[in-house]
Amino acid sequence: MKLLQHFLPDSQKLRLEHWHFKDSEPHLWAVFTSTQTRAECPACRQSSQRVHSRYQRTLEDLSMAQCRLTLQVKVRKFFCLNPTCLRRIFTERLPAVAAPWARKxxxxxxxxxxxxxxxxxxxxxxxxxxxxxxxxxxxx
Ligand SMILES: [Zn+2]
Structure with missing residues (x-):
């Protein structure tokens, strides 16, 4: 499991939780959690630690040794603490991993x-x- 951690697109902000392998395809699913304790609102740039909710993003990644690799990343939504900001809730960004809303x-x-x-x-x-x-x- 430690070996897989080295292949992460951003090992500073992601922690491997577990993985499972589907022999028939072959396909490796790796589940990660974001380790960021705070996130910056994309609209006003104010930092927030107040978590609204969590959800899971599914990202197709580069194949490894002819095995498909799918990353399931558990990320959080935060409340924007700036009362003048129009954005009340935002999702934490992982700029070294994937663009917002991307599936790859x-x-x-x-x-x-x-x-x-x-x-x-x-x-x-x-x-x-x-x-x-x-x-x-x-x-x-
Ligand atoms: Zn904001």
């Missing part, structure tokens, strides 16, 4: 972009399917 990690997106730029949409899509990713030509 930044490093996977970067790799897919490189395939798309080198090969174009249709050829790039064919190659990444062979590598185990599902991306349309128009997305690339």
């Amino acid at each position: 990690t930044l490093r996977l997106v970067l790799q897919l972009q490189q395939f798309g730029l080198a090969l174009g949409g249709a050829a790039g899509s064919t190659l990444v399917k062979q590598l185990g990713y599902v991306v349309s030509g128009s997305s690339l």
Whole structure:
């Protein structure tokens, strides 16, 4: 389990809780928790420690040794403590891991972009399917 911690996109802000492996695909699911104790409101930049709720993000990550890797990251929503801010609740950001609302990690997106730029949409899509990713030509 310690080995998997070294492959995290951001080992400073994520802690591995557990993982499970599906032999039939093969597919590794790794569950992480954010270790941030506070987060900055994206609208007013004020820091907050007051937690509103928690939820789980599912992010597709780079494959490891021809095994799909999915990160399930437990993140929190915080109350914005600035009374003049229009944003009452916000989700903590993990800028080294994934963009807000993204379903793929930044490093996977970067790799897919490189395939798309080198090969174009249709050829790039064919190659990444062979590598185990599902991306349309128009997305690339
Ligand atoms: Zn705010």
